[in-house]
Amino acid sequence: MTDLNNYSDIVGSSTINDLHKIAGKLKSKRILNVNSTAVGGGVAEILTGMIPMLQQLGIDAKWDVIKGDEKFFNITKKMHNALHGTATELTKDDFEYFKEINQQNAKNMELDSDIFFIHDPQPIGLINEKKIKKGSWAWRCHIDFTSPQKDVIEFLNSYIEKYDCTVFSAPAFSRKLSVLQVLISPSIDPLADKNKELDDETIKKIVEGFGLDMKRHIVTQISRFDYLKDPVGVVEVYKKVKKYIDCQLVLAGGGATDDPEGMKVLAEVRDKAGNDPDIHILFLDPGSNIEINALQRASTVVLQKSLKEGFGLTVAEALWKAKPVIAGAVGGIPLQIKHQYSGILSYSIDGTAYYLKQLLNEPEYAKELGINGREHIRENFLITRHIRDYMLMFLYLLYRKDVVYF
Ligand code: UDP
Numbered sequence: 001m002t003d004l005n006n007y008s009d010i011v012g013s014s015t016i017n018d019l020h021k022i023a024g025k026l027k028s029k030r031i032l033n034v035n036s037t038a039v040g041g042g043v044a045e046i047l048t049g050m051i052p053m054l055q056q057l058g059i060d061a062k063w064d065v066i067k068g069d070e071k072f073f074n075i076t077k078k079m080h081n082a083l084h085g086t087a088t089e090l091t092k093d094d095f096e097y098f099k100e101i102n103q104q105n106a107k108n109m110e111l112d113s114d115i116f117f118i119h120d121p122q123p124i125g126l127i128n129e130k131k132i133k134k135g136s137w138a139w140r141c142h143i144d145f146t147s148p149q150k151d152v153i154e155f156l157n158s159y160i161e162k163y164d165c166t167v168f169s170a171p172a173f174s175r176k177l178s179v180l181q182v183l184i185s186p187s188i189d190p191l192a193d194k195n196k197e198l199d200d201e202t203i204k205k206i207v208e209g210f211g212l213d214m215k216r217h218i219v220t221q222i223s224r225f226d227y228l229k230d231p232v233g234v235v236e237v238y239k240k241v242k243k244y245i246d247c248q249l250v251l252a253g254g255g256a257t258d259d260p261e262g263m264k265v266l267a268e269v270r271d272k273a274g275n276d277p278d279i280h281i282l283f284l285d286p287g288s289n290i291e292i293n294a295l296q297r298a299s300t301v302v303l304q305k306s307l308k309e310g311f312g313l314t315v316a317e318a319l320w321k322a323k324p325v326i327a328g329a330v331g332g333i334p335l336q337i338k339h340q341y342s343g344i345l346s347y348s349i350d351g352t353a354y355y356l357k358q359l360l361n362e363p364e365y366a367k368e369l370g371i372n373g374r375e376h377i378r379e380n381f382l383i384t385r386h387i388r389d390y391m392l393m394f395l396y397l398l399y400r401k402d403v404v405y406f
Contacts (some may be wrong), residue, residue: 001052002191009382010190019384022391023057030060031394032113036122038258039286042143042313043119049161049189049383062366066105066123071097073258074297084145084228095155099125100386115397122258123373124159130152136397139163144308145173164397169311170332182393185335185388186311188320193289195320199295206294210282215245217360220299222292222314224253225265230305235272240353244359252282254296296321305352309333316381319343319373324366326355342373353397
């Protein structure tokens with residue numbers, strides 16, 4: 001676990017002192033986080049860094065994961081797609097099964113806390129325990145909520161409205177709700193294995209181990225194999241660019257236990273890639289943090305061609321490494337990228353290909369975007385800011401009568 005004081009060099013010691021001061025008011029308070037997977041995806045990534053840091057600050061933070069079978073996670077993936085605006089049919093039976101699994105989890109879990117911090121739709125039904133378990137309940141939505149499907153959002157609303165507070169990642173996701181909505185964007189941990197500095201030797205060893213040539217351009221997208229990350233679109237972008245400029249493409253990602261679609265998408269990407277030896281499709285094991293770090297650092301340009309995105313931690317990770325990033329102008333990504341200043345926002349395959357050619361041809365401009373991007377992440381999207389926001393929200397939840405809105 002990284003000592004909090006080690007972050008002073010990056011964010012300044014006054015930021016760390018502030019964290020201790022706020023945490024002093026939360027000493028020994030119990031905060032139980034619940035989500036649906038321990039590995040894979042942004043939520044698990046954030047909780048992995050966040051829980052030890054809250055504990056270091058003297059807060060009794062815990063993290064538990066709900067259990068579900070294949071049927072449940074197929075349903076929640078359908079909900080996830082529908083909430084992201086992809087027309088998806090959910091049956092009455094699907095909704096009933098969702099309720100049933102949430103009830104089962106509520107029965108089997110040790111729900112004992114001052115604050116219950118529930119992440120994303122999968123465990124949202126635990127709120128029905130509020131009357132019995134007491135405590136304050138916050139629902140944290142990590143999803144791009146700009147155009148959710150009506151039946152699914154109505155179903156979720158019946159739960160959301162029972163929470164004391166909701167948390168969204170970007171202003172565009174806020175909704176008409178009777179409960180308090182807080183805007184807190186996610187973050188990365190600059191000292192975690194995923195983001196810490198690596199020496200050139202380590203990077204070379206890892207990247208060459210994947211069969212890549214460090215002397216030629218490397219273009220990378222790191223993501224779960226998910227339609228909404230548009231990996232097939234990334235292969236099309238690469239093919240358009242490759243006609244003019246030599247480069248290698250890396251599509252690297254693993255699965256998540258709550259995402260049953262991964263293998264199907266992976267097969268489609270492999271099919272699209274054909275037998276081009278310069279397309280490297282890497283299926284990574286969970287915990288491949290140093291490998292991802294090295295791949296990002298070895299890249300000439302990083303892509304995140306998402307079609308929908310709650311926030312896109314991979315964008316922050318690449319920007320923190322001062323890499324030029326071209327990313328879809330969706331969801332939380334425009335919070336991180338100011339177009340042509342701290343990266344490039346794109347809207348299509350042709351647009352992404354156009355900018356990729358430009359960045360490969362203009363290394364000085366690409367470098368400037370990366371440097372600006374790193375500073376933007378330092379100012380806004382590091383774990384220290386995130387923890388501060390969460391602790392202020394916890395204070396609000398615990399002392400609501402005395403605390404004014406922040
Ligand atoms: N990630 C990982 N292994 C993989 C693919 C992704 O560790 O094989 C990490 C990635 O580096 C990032 C997180 O998982 O930290 C993905 O978060 P993001 O917000 O980009 O997308 P999500 O998967 O939550 O939709």
